[in-house]
Amino acid sequence: MNIDIRLKLGLVNQYLDDQIQGIVKEAFDDAIRNEALDEIATKLEAIFSVEKTKMILTIQTAYSGVFYSVDDIVNYIDDYAENHLESIMNDYLRDNPLDDIIVNSDGIVVKIIDNDQPNRFFNEEGRELFFNDPSVDSLYTQGIWRRGDRLFYQIPTKQMDDQIILSGLIHQRLLTVIPISGPGYWLWSWQQAVRKGHGDFDFAENYLIDLSSEKMPSDSSLASRNRASWVDGTAFFKFGDTNNIYNLYDAGNYMWGRAMGMSGFSYSEIRFGSRANEFFLDAEADQRAIKKGFFNQ
Incomplete structure (x- = not known):
């Protein structure tokens, strides 16, 4: 790969990072605004589907010569999103601190402590609860919780x-x-x-x-x-x-x-x-x- 193509590919990656960060922010903002955090995955997919067309056109015109065909661009965007979405979401959640959530023995939220910290979950005895797969589960556990919501x-x-x-x-x-x-x-x-x-x-x-x-x-x-x-x-x-x-x-x-x-x-x-x-x-x-x-x- 020659230096010109390598530099352009680096710019493509930076562009995709910026776009995916925007998609994540839009999806979470919309989910929080509409109290629909359980639909965050669906919102991410819907926004990504719309923005993907714009990304294809931008890469095709602004970074010509990097890819042989539109199919190559599509595949590259899909692979990039799959490999980087999780880390970008984790960065977003880390930079947008939330609250401590208290749940009863049935898994129902009974108290919320606002403390400008990332969401943590505790039972009524003060014992912290942990998720087995935080990288996947954070899609559904971060955001705004209300009393009466079910955690588990x-x-x-x-x-x-x-x-x-x-x-x-x-x-x-x-x-x-x-x-x-x-x-x-x-x-x-x-x-x-x-x-x-x-x-x-x-x-x-x-x-x-x-x-x-x-x-x-x-x-x-x-x-x-x-x-x-x-x-x-x-x-x-x-x-x-x-x-x-x-x-x-x-x-x-x-x-x-x-x-x-x-x-x-x-x-x-x-x-x-x-x-x-x-x-x-x-x-x-x-x-x-x-x-x-x-x-x-």
């Missing part, structure tokens, strides 16, 4: 365990101790694990989503997860007496880890199996939720 759905440990048992444990794993036939049951247990992972043990799609009064269907947006029916931030969940809060699919991972442990699998086995299922490209937050679920932390 509380799931007692017994309720979770009862649902896992109702979904059917993998009994073949428990039979691997039988002499001679043990290896056969071991292989059978893994076959069942694969089948149930896309069926009865898909707790996000088959159980947790039904607990939520609001449902945000997934699409091809930047906030959507591959092979998912719903957006991660459709609902949040807290299990037992832990102080961790999980979005819909991280909560499903938590319960999957718990279910596999109750079925007799070791943590090293489920860690390897879950990573292999995602071709070893799964997110750190997914593995963190699985581990906490397995150890009921």
Whole structure:
């Protein structure tokens, strides 16, 4: 790449940064003004779609010679947005401090303390609550909260365990101790694990989503997860007496880890199996939720 093209590409990147920062600010300002922070992902997509046409024309005319075709420009903009949107949003949220939010045991906001600090969440005993995947969850948790809003759905440990048992444990794993036939049951247990992972043990799609009064269907947006029916931030969940809060699919991972442990699998086995299922490209937050679920932390 010659120096002229390299300099122009740097200017393109700077231009895209400025545009995405503007999109993020417009989306949050609109969501806060209309008290619709649960729709922030949709607003981001809508604004991005409109501004994208302008960005294509600007890059095509002001930075000619950098790209071979309009398709190349479109692909570059999409890739740039996907790779930089999260960090730009985090910068925006850091620079726009908010409040401390107090919630009761049911996950309902009961008190808000204005302190010009980034949003933090506490239970009524003063224990701080943490989100399993802040980079994703901050899309839905920052902004203005009001008393009576729901932060999460509380799931007692017994309720979770009862649902896992109702979904059917993998009994073949428990039979691997039988002499001679043990290896056969071991292989059978893994076959069942694969089948149930896309069926009865898909707790996000088959159980947790039904607990939520609001449902945000997934699409091809930047906030959507591959092979998912719903957006991660459709609902949040807290299990037992832990102080961790999980979005819909991280909560499903938590319960999957718990279910596999109750079925007799070791943590090293489920860690390897879950990573292999995602071709070893799964997110750190997914593995963190699985581990906490397995150890009921």
